[in-house]
Amino acid sequence: MRHYTLIGADDVPYRTTVPGTLGGHRPDRIYGTLGCPGAARAIARGGYVANRVFFADAATAIAAGYRPCATCLPTEYRTWKERRAMPLTHTTVESPIGELVLLADGDALCEIRFDLADVPPDSPRIDGGVLGEAARQLRGYADGVRTDFDLPLRPRFGGGFERRVWAYVAAIPHGTTTTYGEIATALGAPGSARAVGAANGRNPLPLVVPCHRVVGANGHLTGYAGGLHRKRRLLEHEGALLATLV
Numbered sequence: 001m002r003h004y005t006l007i008g009a010d011d012v013p014y015r016t017t018v019p020g021t022l023g024g025h026r027p028d029r030i031y032g033t034l035g036c037p038g039a040a041r042a043i044a045r046g047g048y049v050a051n052r053v054f055f056a057d058a059a060t061a062i063a064a065g066y067r068p069c070a071t072c073l074p075t076e077y078r079t080w081k082e083r084r085a086m087p088l089t090h091t092t093v094e095s096p097i098g099e100l101v102l103l104a105d106g107d108a109l110c111e112i113r114f115d116l117a118d119v120p121p122d123s124p125r126i127d128g129g130v131l132g133e134a135a136r137q138l139r140g141y142a143d144g145v146r147t148d149f150d151l152p153l154r155p156r157f158g159g160g161f162e163r164r165v166w167a168y169v170a171a172i173p174h175g176t177t178t179t180y181g182e183i184a185t186a187l188g189a190p191g192s193a194r195a196v197g198a199a200n201g202r203n204p205l206p207l208v209v210p211c212h213r214v215v216g217a218n219g220h221l222t223g224y225a226g227g228l229h230r231k232r233r234l235l236e237h238e239g240a241l242l243a244t245l246v
Helices: 037-045 058-063 074-085 129-142 160-170 180-186 193-201 228-237
Strands: 004-007 013-016 022-025 030-033 052-055 089-095 098-105 108-113
Touching (some): 022 058, 160 193, 180 193
Parallel strands (some): 004 052
Antiparallel strands (some): 022 052, 089 098, 098 108
16 A cells, blocks of 8 residues: 655654645745646756655645745635735733733734733734633633633744644643753754754743743753743742752
8 A cells, every 4th residue: 555755734744545635845835736837847947856745735734834835826825925914913911920912813823922012013902702712711821720721823933843842832731841852852853952942932822832831951941032030930830840940
């Protein structure tokens, strides 16, 4: 039986007996039809095939951080481009580290910011929909009655490796910590702890994707976009600080 190598939503290859329905170009982070004329021209020029990947469907390609091809998927590309140009909606919510700004891209949460002054221009406030649900879950977390989140997420940036790191970090249990090196090893990239740290620092969805639960190799609190005082406070809130060295 023939097997095919496809790329999953976490940007990691996997083997399957079902062929992919879409192709992609890893360096450009673009996906398209298998018969895309742009891809055919690139293949003819040489060097394209080594960077070609395949996906089961469009949802998987988008989750892995790829965008539609403007040549072979013009409708999907226009939809993607219009969504990118849409003003983000926002709301605010209290948390253990102060009031946060929540940003949504339509029906998904796309970013959490620490500074109330950092609301994008022309961003209307909406307290319902996905923003209302995100605020409700974060209030539950602040009250100590919620230890995880169940929300549609759509980061507006992030390469394949970054998204793999964020996916791993999202699964770190409440009240526990792990290290950059342990994540690197778990992702099959031992020795890339520094790259994991960089990806962790670019996490656009702190708290919901709990990057505060990643600590240094010796247990010390290192590197947090919101400041180490916020990282320390979140770990205290979760009862995990005693397992680390301050």
